[in-house]
Each structure stands twice: as C-alpha cells, then as structure tokens.
Amino acid sequence: MSGVLITAGYALDAVADVPLGHLPEAVQARAARAERITALTLAAAGAVLAAARLVPEGSTGPSPGIGVVLGTAFGCFLSNAAYQERFADGGPAAASPRIFAATVSNAAAGELAIAYRLAGPGVTLAAGAASGLAALGHASDLLRAGQADALVAGGVDALGAPLARWLAEGGLPAGRPPAEAAVLLVLEAPTFARERGAPVLGVVLGHATGFEPAPSGEDAGNGLAGVVTAALEEADVRPPDIALVVSAAPPALARLEAHALARALGPARPRIMSPKDTYGETFGAAGPLGLLTGLGEEPSGAPVLVLDVCASGHVAALVARGCQP
Amino acid sequence: MPVDDPDRAGALALRAATEAVTTAALDGIPPARMGVALGTTLGGMLLFERWMAREPVPRPERIPYYAPAVRLARMLACRGPVATPQLACASGTHAIALAAEWVRRGRADVVLAGGTDFLCRFVVAGFNCLRATADMPRPFDVRRRGLVLGEGAAIVVVEEEGHAARRGAAVRARLAGIGCAADATHMTAPDREGGGATRALLAALDDARLMPEAVDFVSAHGTGTPYNDAMEAVALARVFGVGRVPVNSIKGAIGHTLGAAGALEAALCVETLARGVVPPTAGLETVDPACAGLDLVYGEPRRHTVRAAISTSSGFAGTNAALVLTAP
Numbered sequence: 009m010s011g012v013l014i015t016a017g018y019a020l021d022a023v024a025d026v027p028l029g030h031l032p033e034a035v036q037a038r039a040a041r042a043e044r045i046t047a048l049t050l051a052a053a054g055a056v057l058a059a060a061r062l063v064p065e066g067s068t069g070p071s072p073g074i075g076v077v078l079g080t081a082f083g084c085f086l087s088n089a090a091y092q093e094r095f096a097d098g099g100p101a102a103a104s105p106r107i108f109a110a111t112v113s114n115a116a117a118g119e120l121a122i123a124y125r126l127a128g129p130g131v132t133l134a135a136g137a138a139s140g141l142a143a144l145g146h147a148s149d150l151l152r153a154g155q156a157d158a159l160v161a162g163g164v165d166a167l168g169a170p171l172a173r174w175l176a177e178g179g180l181p182a183g184r185p186p187a188e189a190a191v192l193l194v195l196e197a198p199t200f201a202r203e204r205g206a207p208v209l210g211v212v213l214g215h216a217t218g219f220e221p222a223p224s225g226e227d228a229g230n231g232l233a234g235v236v237t238a239a240l241e242e243a244d245v246r247p248p249d250i251a252l253v254v255s256a257a258p259p260a261l262a263r264l265e266a267h268a269l270a271r272a273l274g275p276a277r278p279r280i281m282s283p284k285d286t287y288g289e290t291f292g293a294a295g296p297l298g299l300l301t302g303l304g305e306e307p308s309g310a311p312v313l314v315l316d317v318c319a320s321g322h323v324a325a326l327v328a329r330g331c332q333p
Numbered sequence: 334m335p336v337d338d339p340d341r342a343g344a345l346a347l348r349a350a351t352e353a354v355t356t357a358a359l360d361g362i363p364p365a366r367m368g369v370a371l372g373t374t375l376g377g378m379l380l381f382e383r384w385m386a387r388e389p390v391p392r393p394e395r396i397p398y399y400a401p402a403v404r405l406a407r408m409l410a411c412r413g414p415v416a417t418p419q420l421a422c423a424s425g426t427h428a429i430a431l432a433a434e435w436v437r438r439g440r441a442d443v444v445l446a447g448g449t450d451f452l453c454r455f456v457v458a459g460f461n462c463l464r465a466t467a468d469m470p471r472p473f474d475v476r477r478r479g480l481v482l483g484e485g486a487a488i489v490v491v492e493e494e495g496h497a498a499r500r501g502a503a504v505r506a507r508l509a510g511i512g513c514a515a516d517a518t519h520m521t522a523p524d525r526e527g528g529g530a531t532r533a534l535l536a537a538l539d540d541a542r543l544m545p546e547a548v549d550f551v552s553a554h555g556t557g558t559p560y561n562d563a564m565e566a567v568a569l570a571r572v573f574g575v576g577r578v579p580v581n582s583i584k585g586a587i588g589h590t591l592g593a594a595g596a597l598e599a600a601l602c603v604e605t606l607a608r609g610v611v612p613p614t615a616g617l618e619t620v621d622p623a624c625a626g627l628d629l630v631y632g633e634p635r636r637h638t639v640r641a642a643i644s645t646s647s648g649f650a651g652t653n654a655a656l657v658l659t660a661p
Contacts, residue, residue: 070517072532083398083419088378092385092455100458108459109521109649112374113398113419118650121515127529129536130515130652131427134399134417142416149434155512155536170385179393216440217414218365219406231412234365238440320394320403322415 011211012148013201014193014328015158016060017300020052021189021287030054035123042110042119043087045166048190049078049116050123053160060194060206062158063124073157073200075128076117077150079143081136081180081291081318082165083113089170116164128156136180136320137256138217139163140191140295144326145215147195157200162192163292181319183258187288191296208331210303213311214242215326223260223319229267232323236272236313243311243327247276250327251310254298255282257317258289265317278313281305299328307332339391341379343401345486345593346371346449350405353445357490357502368413368441370432371402371488372424372448373592376417378455401449413441421648422554423513424448425487426595429656430511432491442496447596449486456591457482463521465558470589471616472555472582473562473624480556483588487596489603504661506603509641510541516651523560527568529653530554534572534645537655543641545573548657550605550637552598552644553627555582555614556589561647563623569645570626579637581630585616595646595654602642602658611635 020027026047028036031054039050057063062074087110094102109115114132121130129150135142140163147161167188175186196206216238220231240247250273257265269280283301284290290297295316302312307330316324338344350369353359359367376398384390394400399417406415414435418427425448432446460466460482467479497504514532516524523530538545551573553565569580583601590597605611617631645655 070528072514075515080419081397081399085397088381088455089385091459092382095455095458096386100454100461103458103462105462105521108462111455111459112421112649114421114648114650114652115520118515118520118652121517121651122519125517127515127517127532129513130420130650131431131513132419133431134397134419135415136397136399136403139399142414146416146431146434149438153434153437153540155540174384174393174396177393179396217416219369219403219412219415221407221412231365234412320397320399321406322399322403 011213012151013196013198013208014210015196015201015206015208016056016194017209018052018056019191019297019300020048026051038119038123045164046116046119048166049120049164052190052192053120056192056194057124062194070125070127072127074126075156075159076120076126076130077143077147077159077161078117078132079139079163079292080113080134080165081139082171083134084111084115085171086166086168087111136318136322137291137294138316138318138322138324139292141316141324141326142217144296145217148212148215151195151197158194158196160192161195162296164190165291165293181258181260182289183260184284185288187290189290189293189297191293193296210328210330213327214239217324219321220323221321223264229264232268233271235323236268236325239325239327245311245327247273249311250278250313251306252302252312253278253280254302254314255280256294256298256315258319261317303330306330339380340377340395341451342373342376342449343395343404346401346405347408349486349488350409350445353488353490354409359443362443364410364412366413366442367411368435368444369402369405369411369415370428370444370446371405372418372428373398373401373450374421374424375450375456376401378453382455405445420652421650422591423595423646423648423652423654424592426646426654426656429489429599430513430654433508433511436491436493442493444491445488446491447488448592450591450593451484452482469616470557470585472557472585472614473621473629474617475619475621477557479558480589483590485590485593487593487600489599506606506661507659509659510537510657512536512540513654518651520650523564523647525564527564529651530565530568530645530647531571533653533655537657541657543657548578548641548643549639550611550642551578551580552602553580553582554645554647555584557584566624566627575626576628578628579611579630579635580627581611581614585614598644599656602644605639605642606660609636609638611637
C-alpha cells in the first residue's frame, strides 16, 4: 500500500501564554480573541504550515485541495463551561453569541480553515485519548482516497478549571498528570508533495482503531492486539522489523497494553518508550506527540509503532517510518 | 422511550441502534468487525448542565461528546473503530461518510452510523441569542425567519457489499459517494456563494462517479434560516442546473435535530429510493424568489422515480458534507 507523506510536524506543549508572534497579523488577531483550544491550534498550525511551506505567503484565495483533520477528546468542553456559567448566572438573556459559536468542537478546526483559507475536507473527531491517532488515520484515508492533496492533521486539547475538576472527580481515569498540547502534522499525497518539492520527514504506512471495553478480564488486550496486527499488516511491516514502540496506556491499563503487544508481536521485543511519562497525559494530542517523539528517536528508515490507549475504551495504532538522512 | 434517562443523547441513540441491529439481523457479526460512528453536537449536555450547577450526576463519564458512541459500543458489543465526528449540524452526515471510509478500507464490515441530539436549555438559549430561531420552520419560504429545534436519533447500518451479500442481508440502498469541504469564510454564517456546499456536492458526485444529471432527488439541509436556504439555492442551482431536480427539507416537519439531522435525512433518501415518493417541505407556502432556482416539493407529496438521491448538510465553523445514495 502506498504511504502518505509527513512533510512537517510541530508540537506546542506546556505553555502558559500561547505564543502568537510567529503568526501573520490577521491570524494573531483571530487567535487573540479566540478560546484557548483555538489559540493553541492556530499557534501550532502557523508553525507547521510554515515548516511545510504549504500556504504561500500573502495568499488570500481558498485552497480547495487542502483541509484540516483534528482529533480532540474534549473539544469545546471549556467553551461550554464558560457559556453555561454566564447562562446560569444571568439567565437566557446573558447567553453570549460569541461563546455559543465556540460551543462546537469543530470551532478550532473551523477557525484554522478560515485563517489560512483551507477549503478542502474538514473533519474533527473525538475518540477519547485516542482521538489524535484516529485523526491522523482518517486524514491518511482521505488522502489515499484522493479527497485532498494535503491535510493539516493532529490533535489538541486545552485544560482549564472545569475540565480539571471533572478529571479530578474521576470522569476519565488518566493515571498521569493532565497536560496541554497542540500537535499538528502536515500529511500529503505523495504525488502532490513531490510535485511541489516538499521536505519529507516520514511516511505513514498503516493504522487501525478499535475498542477495548474492560481494563481486565479474559479478553482484555485482545482488541488492542488486533488493532496492532491490522496496522502492521496495512503497513506491510513484520513485528521483528519494528525499531520502536511508543506506549500510551494509563498505568491502570499497562498490563492490558503489555498483553496486547506480546500477543501481536510474538517473540519480537522492540524497544518501548513512554513519552507520557515526560509530557503527562495530553489526551487528543497524545498520539501525534508520540509519533513525533518516536520519529525523533528513529529518524531514518526503521518502522515505529505508535499506540493510543484510553480508559474510555478507544484504542489506536499507527505505523510510520522516518525519512531524514 | 426512556425519557427519564439523564444521558438523553445516549439513550436515544441506543434505542435507534438497537432497532437498526434487529432490523438488519446483525447477530453473529464478529465484534472486532463492527464499528460505531456517531455524531452529536450536545452529547452529555443534560448531565453537564447539572454537573456545572454542582448537582450530583449519576454517570459523570457520560458527559464528554465521545460518550454516546462508547455507550453504543459497550451495549452492542462493537469492538471495531469507534469515533464521534464533531461537525456541528453536519455531524450525522459526516458520521455516515466516516463509516463509508472505514468499510471501503476494510477497517470494519459493519458500522452503526448516524447521529443523536436532544432539546435542552443550553442549545435553545444559544440559537435564540444568535436570533436564528423562529416559531415555525419555513424552509425556502419568503417568510422564513429561522430554525425550530427538534430532537432525535437516527442510525443506519453501513455494510461492506460482499459481506452483506454473503449473509443474505436485505440491501436498502447503496452509499455510492461521500464528500466534504469547508467554507473557510465565517464561523456562524454560511458562505453566501455556497462555496463549501458546492465543493462537498461535487466531491460526493465525483466519488460516486455520477454526473449531476443522474441525481433524481436532493434532500437539502434547509434549516429555514434566511442565509442557509439562500446559500443552498445558489449551490444546488450551480451544481444541478436551475429547476432540474426535486428538492425538499424535512426540517419543516420535524425541526432541526442538529447532529441527528444528516442521519435522518439519509434515512429519508433511502425511503424515497424505495417508495418513489418525495415528501413535501412542511411550512413552505410561498417560495422565496432567492430560492426560485430550485424545484421545491411542497404542498403535496410527489410521485417520482428516484434512482439516485443526494443529501447535503452544513454547520457552524463552515462545515459541509454530502452523501450520494443509489437504488440497490
């Protein structure tokens, strides 16, 4: 199967004030008045689009071949909370049109599409902390189906007091400190990337997603094992050829993940790393962050297996390899 | 209907999905080959409203948008891909498109796909403050003033062709093409020129390898807001020609069910393929001159042979999606 090319990647994490200085003035203005998740998305998108040299400087017309596929576990949770607080305090008359417009989870991707006139396919997906790989996978499928030439794809989740309270009350057992990140890649159809002479960081070879209903029990891990096997088959990569596995399980699901890897990889014992031990749980951004971290470790040629595992039940796997000299 | 379920979106979706599973006789499908693609704009908002007010909430894990899909996957033993497309009022259409992509890529044999949403204070106040609501929905009418909110859930079973044939499934329609595109112009107002809607329609037709002339019926988004309907009139006349193809909107009859709307409208297209009848657009009496380029069905149902139908949806943040459905 033909791969999808990664022509740029950018991770924005652990920032107090979202850096906006690198953005064009009009985009800065959009980001400055937007909700936090949108500001994070615009800041990461500006950097990754510049790195990919995808949108010509000063271009104002729509680009129908370029779109956005974003994964987010919580999307507009914080906007919903802000809207609801005003509404609870002041009644229907206090409902804010500006905030209501941001109470859809595709607001961040929509603002990004408007800011850079990306008029191709636009999709926002939620799949718990596996949203990021689900988005990269769907973006790859859209490119392979010829529905777009290039996609800004990845994951983002913003943190704030209401979400922190919900997490602290056990809404989603993450097992690690929640953290905030926006991690975006530019994915391109090979012919499009070659024709425009784009830099190539890596190739997405295959992916799969699935659902694990229970953290323990007779079948726990079999679903993830099937997902890993499906991703490797699509990638045409055999388990002994994997150079690195990027682990993702919350501590409570570590045994499930280990069982799945043993079942899917057999006797192969690739190196395993866990970026979440460094970055914390970044939810929708975790998979794309794991991918960039993995490609940083194995930049040239050897396949990397990246996992997303969430207590919600969502699981995902993606196989990629780096193409840097 | 378990109306007292505090997770109303999940309960509505589960009811629809259970019916779909029974109607399609889906017993015995390996769980790993069954997926869920369920769009929603409100998800666990009823729980969220209570939780924000610091009232006790029975299942706080059902607050996030992904929760209704999780509930379906758990209750109906789906272990394949499970995701929640979040594309505002086009979520249901995007969910069916996502299911199609999974099935074509061999990621699942069967996907429960659709959307679910309900009425609550949060969303009613929101559309009111945008001055986008009316007392009566009148899609494409000269007197239309806005949308009327509804609620519901719709699930379609999207299945791989060979898989359906092997198990002798009753095929209701073919999902022949999918397309989506962004306006990239404004967060709440549609592109006046219908740019994104046009691109989504053309992408879906291209995907289905059909010329616009082959389409016999269009299920419009038709919310009854002044801008949406005018935008759609521009896009549909541009793609299909002036007055050439019958168009309706069921939102005049059932209101705007947000994330469920696209899935309900896909189900309507399946029914028009089967019955050869296009239902009228309720609430439409005098066609707006700005929409005169459309052959709108209103007043009475119209007998009409439909071999190919297209359903189109649009939403906040400039999202657009379209599905082409053809007779089996």
